[in-house]
Amino acid sequence: DTAVSQTPKYLVTQMGNDKSIKCEQNLGHDTMYWYKQDSKKFLKIMFSYNNKELIINETVPNRFSPKSPDKAHLNLHINSLELGDSAVYFCASSFSSYNEQFFGPGTRLTVL
Amino acid sequence: QKEVEQDPGPLSVPEGAIVSLNCTYSNSAFQYFMWYRQYSRKGPELLMYTYSSGNKEDGRFTAQVDKSSKYISLFIRDSQPSDSATYLCAMTAVRGSNYQLIWGAGTKLIIKP
Numbered sequence: 264d265t266a267v268s269q270t271p272k273y274l275v276t277q278m279g280n281d282k283s284i285k286c287e288q289n290l291g292h293d294t295m296y297w298y299k300q301d302s303k304k305f306l307k308i309m310f311s312y313n314n315k316e317l318i319i320n321e322t323v324p325n326r327f328s329p330k331s332p333d334k335a336h337l338n339l340h341i342n343s344l345e346l347g348d349s350a351v352y353f354c355a356s357s358f359s360s361y362n363e364q365f366f367g368p369g370t371r372l373t374v375l
Numbered sequence: 376q377k378e379v380e381q382d383p384g385p386l387s388v389p390e391g392a393i394v395s396l397n398c399t400y401s402n403s404a405f406q407y408f409m410w411y412r413q414y415s416r417k418g419p420e421l422l423m424y425t426y427s428s429g430n431k432e433d434g435r436f437t438a439q440v441d442k443s444s445k446y447i448s449l450f451i452r453d454s455q456p457s458d459s460a461t462y463l464c465a466m467t468a469v470r471g472s473n474y475q476l477i478w479g480a481g482t483k484l485i486i487k488p
Contacts, residue, residue, distance in 0.1 A: 267418075303383065303480070304383070304413075304461055304463075304480065304481045304483070305480050305481070306419070306463065306478045306481070307478075308475065308476070308478075311473075311475070313473070319470070319473070319475060353418050353419075355418070359474075360473040360474040360475065361467050361474035363409070363421045363424060364419075364421070364476065365420075365421075366418030366419050366420065368417065368418055369416070369417070369418055
């Protein structure tokens with residue numbers, strides 16, 4: 264009964280490929296997030312959705328496109344992968360934007 | 376200048392020591408203050424959540440907020456090797472009609488047995 268789950272856990276791919284990461288939460292939260300964590304552990308917000316509506320869209324290359332089919336799911340599609348996209352991507356959710364965020368286990372993306 | 380400053384460490388202390396982790400911030404409008412703990416290869420998890428100046432205690436952990444100095448701290452008493460992790464401070468800022476968490480860089484803590 265995992266609260267926030269992500270698939271896949273590991274993703275190794277070649278430069279130029281397109282890939283997707285999926286996230287699901289069973290906590291009944293309204294808000295979901297995508298974060299990128301680099302090798303220095305800095306956690307950078309990428310996107311946030313509230314009830315399927317995009318509310319935070321930080322300066323991220325437009326190769327990254329989030330999609331929320333319903334409020335329990337938030338997926339991240341990445342086009343034309345680059346070496347600099349290698350990082351750990353975390354999905355998180357919360358009841359609202361000022362409440363505690365619950366994080367998934369992360370997806371470790373390696374671009375070769 | 377970053378909105379939230381946190382020394383990335385690593386901070387290495389012997390087991391049983393009192394640990395002090397700190398963050399400073401520049402935006403006096405920050406309202407809620409949090410400490411998250413992240414073990415290696417895991418997602419961050421909330422440790423402490425405060426919204427006013429003063430101290431909040433939970434077991435061996437004490438969170439301290441000083442809004443006048445724009446400074447928050449996390450103290451860990453009787454530190455254990457299992458406390459070895461990265462500790463991230465975070466605080467909420469109003470962005471339009473929503474709140475956004477602004478994160479520190481995280482401090483890597485190592486407790487030596």
